Structures are given as structure tokens and as C-alpha cells.
Amino acid sequence: MGFYRFTIPTIVLTVLMRTAPALAIPIDQIPNPRHQNAWVSDVSNVISSDRERQLNQMLDDLEKKTTIEMAIVTIPDAMPYANCKELTTDLFNRWRIGKKTNNGFLTVLCMKERRVEQEIGYGLQAKLPDTLLHQIQQDKMVPAFKQGDYAGGLAADTFALIKVIEGTPHPQRSSNSFMLWIVVTFMIVIILVILFSGSRSSNRSRSSNRSRDCESDDLFIRDDSFSRDNSNGSSFSGDSSFGGGSSGGGGSGSDW
Template sequence: MRYLTLILLFCLPFTSMAATVAVPTLQQRVTDDARVLSPREVEQINRQIVTLEKKTGHQLAVLAVDTTGDDSIEQYATRVFDAWKLGDKARDDGLLLVMAKTDRTVRIEVGYGLEGDFTDVQASQVINGSIIPRFREGDYGQGLLAGVQAISRQLGVPVEGDAPAVASRPVAAPLPSSSGDAISLSAGSIGLWLLGMIILPFFFLRRNSLLRGLLVSAIVTGVSLVNTLLNDGIAGVSGDNVGLLFGGSLMMQMLISSLIGTLTGGGGWSRDRSDDRDDDGPSRDDDSDSSSGGFSGGGGRSGGGGASGKW
């Protein structure tokens, strides 16, 4: 009996060690230690997580294990979150979706900074409405995918396959009538307008096409307004008409100036080449996903928020 007691005491530490499930190393967004996901499902989940990251900056990771050992799903999720440090260090905006196949438990752990945007109630709705029904059917891959998609929707991120939101079509504004609103131009005014479009650009600011265009358009617009005041009085002038005339003058001068530049061998409306020297050079590619060496946490922490479920 004494020998049996010694054997039991010797084995007890190893039993405790075996009951503590180690936290896996974070290397990718989806960690499938339970072997419940197909390669296609991993790809689908990963793609949706990337969309969430790009739209919001939040960091989400998915973990599937066989069991959490002696830990509850809440305790294990806290250990994983603390080890992985999901989310930005300044924002604490990480998310963890973890399931234990044999224990039949699942949890969404929410970073401290996201608890206001993704509440415990919303996390519970995702678990009970999207994840558990599929888990009960043994479809763990689709359950995790549905969970990630539901989290994305709760945070305002579109999901692949969803119907796009239909924006209301704005009502077109009525075109101005020719009776009272439109600025009337006589044949003489039209001639002066076209003449100004061709001649004036040669006398003003040859080195700066943009300022030249604005100045010429302002002059031509002023001449047309004076003509309108003389012919129709103040009733013939409105703010909309002034804007339309100025914009039309600017666009017409762009076209004519470009044609003149082409015929004379100049640059037309284009900027001086000297202006290009002030550019910062070629733009950098902001998409750094392809160059990243892996997936790691950003220093975030969890405040214990989230929800759990069992099926």
C-alpha cells in the first residue's frame, strides 16, 4: 500500500501538467489545432479577417482546439488573449474566436477598447445565432466562418456574397429655363466670349496655366454678367448661373488652350515641367500584406468582455 501511495504521488504532478493545455504559438490568423477545417474553409475565414482588418484596423484571430483541459473556456480564452496580445497596443481592439471541440464550448473574447463597439450582447448573438446552430450539425468550419462573418457585420464590414446596399437615387435638379433664370447672351457677347478664350490666355500668366485659366474665366464671366445686367437687369443674374458660366468658361478655355498648345508645339493646359521637380517622387505601395513575415499581435489586452456558449 505504501508503494502504491508513492506511485500515485509521483504521477500526480504529471497529471496536473497534462490537464493544462498549452497556448499555441500565434503564426497565422486561423490556428486549427483540432483539425476541423478544410483548406478552403481556412482560406475563406482568413480572407474575411483580412477584409475586417483593412476596413477597421481591428485584429481578429480564430483558434480551434480539442479541449481546454482543466481551464474553462473563459479562462483559456483569457490565457490565449494575454499570450497573443491581439489588437493595437494603443486601442486594445483585438478579437479572439476560440472553440473546443471535445468540450463543446465556444467563446468570443473582446479587447478592452472594443467593448463599446462590440458588446457582450452582440457577441452572444453571434454565438447563439450563427455559430452554435452549425456546430450542432457537426459543421465546425462553416460555424467558424459564419461567426467571423457575423462579427464583421456587427462592426459594419461587408461580407463576400452579401447583397450590396442600394443607395437612394438623388432627385435630379430641374434644368434652368430659358425664360428667366438663364443668362442671355447676344451675338456680340458670344463673339467677345470666344475671342477672350483665344486671345486673353496669351497675355496673362503664361508660366502658370491654372492661374491663367482662372483669371481669364473670371474676366469673361464678368463681361458676360455686365452684358446681362445691361440687357435684362438684375433679374437675369443668379448664383447658379454665375457658377455655370464661370465653370463653362474654365472648361472651354482648357479645351482651347490645349488645342493651341498642340498646334504650336507647347504644352497647352499642362503644368510647367519645373513644377514636377517639387513632386515627392514615385508613390509608395501601401499594401504591405505580401511583404509581412507572418501574423503577430500588436500589444492589445482584453478586459474580460465577450460571451461564451455550449452546444
């Protein structure tokens, strides 16, 4: 009996310790890095101390040069949110990342979901459109994350974003799949235009026929119906040491 009294609690404790990294963390318990004069909140402990210092220095220099506030967060699980995107948007607005010009940027790694989300304020959307964010994610973060190099992927992505902000264009992909996507999109637009035009012509024809039918009816009945038709027709506050910005609803995400 003594053996079991010792072994069972030990097994339970071991299981809890091993599953602890996958447990959800309430959003109000995610440490705000600005309270420590930093920009990175590595809750999942996937970034080495040296890399974290490097990232914080890069982001601190960026803020001093441009006033742009860019934060990075890693969390074990998006729960209780439905997905990583919802959590990222809520966290962005809770912390109020960015200045009053809404030039904030937030990167969140949801480890259990194997998903990265980036949320952006209106003030940065012209420089960092969603399509560009997704391309940089695919180029810099996803390959590194698949190898387990989360710190390296975040550093490469951050460096690429800063270069774009400074005015250096990110290399564009030229692939057959991209050209095929353009052709297919163009064909879909043409088909929709043709269908819409045909529908309008058909509606005009039916309307013309109804008008001719009405002319053969009693004038007063027609006028009364017209009057009825006309009468029917008329008839985040939160925990923040950031600059007070808000999300513009833009951004992008990628799985790895």
C-alpha cells in the same frame, strides 16, 4: 506468444491514436497563426483548407480596413485550465491580440467541452457588447456546430461580426421570453428598492431610539463613547506577433 507480442502493442497504439485528439495541449504549444501570417489556428483540424483560406482572407481584409485583429483557434481540450473561458482569456493576453487601442477579438472552440468562447478588448466593447456576441453565437454558430459544421458556423459568425463592425445592425429577436425576462427583472428591481427603503427606515428608527436612550445617561459617558466611535472610523508578457493589445474582460460563450 508471437501473436500476443504483435497484437497487444498494436491495440495500445490504436487506442492512443484514437484518443490523441482529446489530449490537452499546453497553451504555449498552441500555434500562433501570426507566425504564418494568418489569423486561424485550427489545432483540432475541424476546418477545411478552403474554409480556412476564406476565414483568413476575411480577417486579413478586416485588419487592413479597420486595424481590428480577430483570431480564431480550435483546440481539442481546455485542460489543464478549469474551463474554456480561462484558457481563452489567458491565450488572448499571452498573444496580446489587438493594437494599442485594445481592439482585439479571439474566438476559441474547445471541442471536448463543446464550448465556444469569445474574448474582446476594451476598444471593441462599445460596438460588440456581450449580449450581442451571445445572440450572434446562438444565431450563427450553435445551430451549425450541432450539425458538425464548425467551419460553416465560424464563417457565418465572422461575417455577422464584420457586418456589425461596418455599421449594419444585427437583427434583434422579438420573443415573449425576452419580454418576460424584462418584466421579471423590473419586478425584482422594484422589490429590492422597497426592501432597501424599509431597511433604511428601520435603521433610522433604531438610531433615533438609541439617541433618546443616550440622552438619559450620563453626559460624560456619552461623549466618551462618541470619541471612541470617531477614532475607530478614521482609523502579460508572452509569445506575440499581434499588435500588443490586451483583454478587456468582456466576451461571451455558448455550449452546443
